[in-house]
Amino acid sequence: MDIPRIVQTQVEAKIGQQKIILLYGTRRTGKTTIIEKIVEKYQKGAMLLHGEDLFVSELLQNRSVTNYQQITQGKKLLIIDEAQSIPEIGKILKLLIDTIKGITVIATGSSSFDLVNKTGEPLVGRNLEYYLYPIAQQELSSIEDFLTTVKNLEERLVFGSYPELWHxxxxxxxxxxxxxxxxxxxxxxxxxxxxxxxxxxxxxxxxxxxxxxxxxxxxxxxxxxxxxxxxxxxxxxxxxxxxxxxxxxxxxxxxxxxxxxxxxxxxxxxxxxxxxxxxxxxxxxxxxxxxxxxxxxxxxxxxxxxxxxxxxxxxxxxxxxxxxxxxxxxxxxxxxxxxxxxxxxxxxxxxxxxxxxxxxxxxxxxxxxxxxxxxxxxxxxxxxxxx
Known part of the structure; x- marks a missing residue:
């Protein structure tokens, strides 16, 4: 079942701004699914990097304008999934957004970036924060009728609302x-x-x-x-x-x-x-x-x-x-x-x-x-x- 996520609409509305969009949420709440849909929509104008990939981590830690210009050449949207895995991610994001004109950066995290003191520098004024939770009833109400909601209430009280449960x-x-x-x-x-x-x-x-x-x-x-x-x-x-x-x-x-x-x-x-x-x-x-x-x-x-x-x-x-x-x-x-x-x-x-x-x-x-x-x-x- 494809459940429309409210956060996806909110994030997409901010793409095109010179901003860092931070998307937080526990693992398995659907962050990766959302960003994959965004990449599919923007196609060649977007680049998706995985923060848990050691090669990606090492590449981004080379904090030079030239390096970041090469990485983002021809791109308007850079997405870093599980960005909290990258040391000093805050400094990386700050340099990216300050020097690469016309770029929007989406960074997802299954923990607050300050959890392991990896923000490096404050991003105040440069970032927008969004939170993705397990599926909200407000999201389900867009695809199910009242009787279905009533029927499924007990199951949601017992099993909760993680996206994978619908499969x-x-x-x-x-x-x-x-x-x-x-x-x-x-x-x-x-x-x-x-x-x-x-x-x-x-x-x-x-x-x-x-x-x-x-x-x-x-x-x-x-x-x-x-x-x-x-x-x-x-x-x-x-x-x-x-x-x-x-x-x-x-x-x-x-x-x-x-x-x-x-x-x-x-x-x-x-x-x-x-x-x-x-x-x-x-x-x-x-x-x-x-x-x-x-x-x-x-x-x-x-x-x-x-x-x-x-x-x-x-x-x-x-x-x-x-x-x-x-x-x-x-x-x-x-x-x-x-x-x-x-x-x-x-x-x-x-x-x-x-x-x-x-x-x-x-x-x-x-x-x-x-x-x-x-x-x-x-x-x-x-x-x-x-x-």
Whole structure:
């Protein structure tokens, strides 16, 4: 199935500008497929180089204007796939864009280029950044009808949305693929970095986070479980964020004494990865973690939707020490919008403490009946935000 990717359209709209287009995303989210389609479209005017090819890496590290003129002769578009593999890639990109007139450079990365201190020099003013996630429901909505979406919801909560899944026919094939992805590809970039001791501790850390999705996570407790120090845990969490496997949401507070503000919750960008880590691909009828799956699914889809529609709020959760809580807050230009995720439709009142502290905030309960309005449609609320 050919699924139109929103990022491809956004990137193509910027080709022709004297800019470096940075396209980030975890391995296997479809970056290579996108750039191959772009190369096919621009044909002889484009050149595709693979950053993991040692010859390409050595060629580009010869940082001279003459070398780059020879490489790009007759080209308007230069694409470097997995560019984070090339030492001092930032210096290379900076010299390319500053000296080769009329060129657009697309550099893809399965990790932030600053992960291994390879930016070399800042690219501020020269670059545009885009993020590619596993398939978004907004992308699927362009090729499937409502009934198909409803039918496939449970499968997406369990197996997630990595592109390769659409080419696999059975649940067993999908389960095997996700387990292989976790074991072989997901941590590849981190394991090439010094001071990361090996895959075992990172894998166990991810497992601990997978069990605690939607709960406040203590780095002290993680350190005790892993038998390493707290600073190392914090460093590993930062690294795992920079390869786009997990993300954190902090507690929101206006310094009210009853509000939790120093803790974080950690989520995975994809439900399938989380379920592979805990080795549970059982159907929803046999699970006791439906609430966690639903909350993580909505948060990730909402973030994809916001990013693809050029709306970038700050994200928080809200909780008080006496147990009142809200799953997700979005803060933008002083406007606060609260979302509470409920798998089954239910009447949920705004927590009294939140209502008193933030009387102007909006509050929405997200359930199976209305979730698509918040992850696929530019409704009046979203339109007012993305302008």
């Amino acid at each position: 696999l026919n059975t649940f067993q094939e999908k389960e095997n693929y996700l387990k292989q992805l976790v074991n072989s590809y997901l941590l590849k970039d981190l394991l090439m970095i010094e001071n990361v001791k090996g895959p075992d501790i990172l894998y166990k850390l991810l497992q601990l986070l997978a069990w605690q999705v939607g709960s406040m996570v203590s780095t002290v407790e993680l350190a005790k479980n892993l038998q390493i120090n707290k600073l190392t845990v914090e460093r590993y969490l930062d690294l795992l964020s920079k390869v786009f496997i997990i993300y954190s949401v902090s507690g929101y507070s206006k310094n009210l004494r009853k509000e939790v503000s120093k803790s974080k919750k950690w989520y995975f960008f994809d439900n399938g990865i989380r379920n592979a880590l805990i080795n549970n691909f059982s159907p929803l009828s046999q699970r006791n973690d439906i609430g966690q799956l639903w909350e993580q699914y909505f948060l990730s889809e909402r973030m994809k939707f916001n990013r693809y529609n050029n709306y970038q709020p700050q994200y928080f959760f809200w909780r008080t020490y006496d147990g009142q809580e809200i799953d997700l807050l979005e803060l933008n230009n002083g406007q606060l919008h609260a979302f509470e995720c409920k798998w089954k439709e239910a009447k949920v009142k705004v927590p009294l403490g939140f209502q008193k502290a933030y009387p102007d905030a909006k509050f929405t309960v997200i359930n199976k009946e209305n979730y698509l309005d918040w992850i696929t449609k530019n409704d009046d609320y979203s339109n007012s935000l993305v302008k």
